[in-house]
Amino acid sequence: MFHNLVQGLRLAFFLPASSIRFRLSPGAFWFIAALGALISLLVGLYATEPPRIFQAEGVFSETFLLASILAGSFIASKIVGDPYSQYRTPTLFLNSIIAPYVIYSVFEQEITLTYYSDYPELFWWSYYALIAWTLAIAYRAVKLSSSGATPRHLLAALVLTILTFLPAHYLYFYDFWITDYTQTMAQKPEAPTLDAERILSRQGPLLQKQLDQMQASKPGEQDMFFIGYAGWGDQQVFANEVAFAKRLFNQQYTQSGRELILVNDVNNPEGSPLATATNLETALNHMETLIQPEEDILFLFITSHGGSDHSIATQLSNLPLNDIPAEKLGKILDASPFKWKVVVVSACYSGGVIPYMENEDTLIITAAKPDRTSFGCSDDAEFTYFGRAFLVESLTQNASFVAAFDQARDLVSRWEKRDGFTPSEPQIRVGEKILQQLVKWSEGRENTEIKCQTQCE
Known part of the structure; x- marks a missing residue:
């Protein structure tokens, strides 16, 4: 499993990679799927201000994302004309997109949010950069997983990328963690006591x-x-x-x-x-x-x-x-x-x-x-x-x-x-x-x- 992660990093950073170096099996797929969910949980913990509330609904978001990637891989296999690639592509793709996701999340938290008031365009620049990076990874994953002509690989990679990102634009994806604002309010210092009689008696003349x-x-x-x-x-x-x-x-x-x-x-x-x-x-x-x-x-x-x-x-x-x-x-x-x-x-x-x-x-x-x-x-x-x-x-x-x-x-x-x-x-x-x-x-x-x-x- 560790070997797959190393190969995924090589694929993500455009280093030489080969599909035969990936160890493909149902166990390898479910391992990287579970690891991806765990990383999402930890990244969310890092990005959410305390006090935090855990949302079990985050599991549904991860499951839907996984289903979208599987659907994208299936369609990609039809485009390239290689039915077996639908089993290889998801494992290659999931092992490769972990690094971009973590880098994007850290950049967003430490750079984008810090300088958002001065450079609001950073939010979209970084997001579009993530999409472009994911598209490049999808292309390499599809190309390694199947034979066929390059134009078909490009189209298949585009479909896989769209199905990875598009649902989040139309459906609400729950995060694993949110800030507990009710607890924050409860921790607020009490407001100073006011002279209620004086203030209320002056309302008529003041208004x-x-x-x-x-x-x-x-x-x-x-x-x-x-x-x-x-x-x-x-x-x-x-x-x-x-x-x-x-x-x-x-x-x-x-x-x-x-x-x-x-x-x-x-x-x-x-x-x-x-x-x-x-x-x-x-x-x-x-x-x-x-x-x-x-x-x-x-x-x-x-x-x-x-x-x-x-x-x-x-x-x-x-x-x-x-x-x-x-x-x-x-x-x-x-x-x-x-x-x-x-x-x-x-x-x-x-x-x-x-x-x-x-x-x-x-x-x-x-x-x-x-x-x-x-x-x-x-x-x-x-x-x-x-x-x-x-x-x-x-x-x-x-x-x-x-x-x-x-x-x-x-x-x-x-x-x-x-x-x-x-x-x-x-x-x-x-x-x-x-x-x-x-x-x-x-x-x-x-x-x-x-x-x-x-x-x-």
Whole structure:
């Protein structure tokens, strides 16, 4: 068995190799298959940050990969016209791809992830390099395993490589290990105790002050009003996202005086009105005096933790705050003076809010499916995965909310695959009428910008 590994290394590093030097038998095949699974387990242990949870489902991923390689070898044998190569190729191929896999995993962990913020293209460069290396190995393995013309060997190697990599792009492959984020949260130091009576008693005047500073819209001009809601105040990441979103909308999407933020922030508990259902209802009711209900658009951005019951977590140290159930959030929005609404909910299980607010007048975007968690809400994170993808990477470059979502969904998928997370699968529901209004609003913004530029010259 050790002899096969040595020959596999020679084949992988393009040294002279011969099929007769491989010792081929059913035992040799199952040995290298088991060794490959063990190496995957150890590499996953190395790449996953503690505390870790073992996932037995990783066995299914390894089994499916093995089945794909066997299927690829069978098809390759048909292409080259050598039926016996279907038994030789898998053993040669498996012994040869261990080294590239280990090298790629170490490079990804030590280089790609370390320098990802400066060189995000490293992720794809290294991945494409792995595919190219695997294709070269597949070609050598097929050529050593069978007779026939070189063009057939190339085609057979291409099929084997495609079947090795393609399933991972369409199916979720479980890793053997994931980080136990629930244990990480339990180990967090407790938030400082706040003066609950003082903070809660000041909510009315603080919220009213913010509302009084908002500007009314002009009849005949379609305007957008932004409300940011950062529900979980014991972690800074949610307040960061709302602050960034407010700046972004002020610069690109709304006129000054059309933004309001409700923020729970243990580091600045009295800096903004609290993110609570009561304050959200009060703010929306007040806006009835500022807006043209049939024209203006509400953009509500909610970021927080989310529960498996699809509620929006609302937390600020020791303050007695209530989570917002999905049904209640839907009722608050139904009762609001805005006919046209864009609602973005960045939280775990946030897809569960969709049934409570879905209609033809509303665009709904969520960070995850109803049964999936989202990622990136750690204490040291500046933004969540979805917040960074949607706000920072997409909305800053694209005025279309739908196009920005499409780009953000792709980015989140790449990052989750890179980090070995279960896909969150962000969701979108686009009402037919709100889409027409957003097109109209976008055209109005462009005309306003042109008019301003002409008058300023």
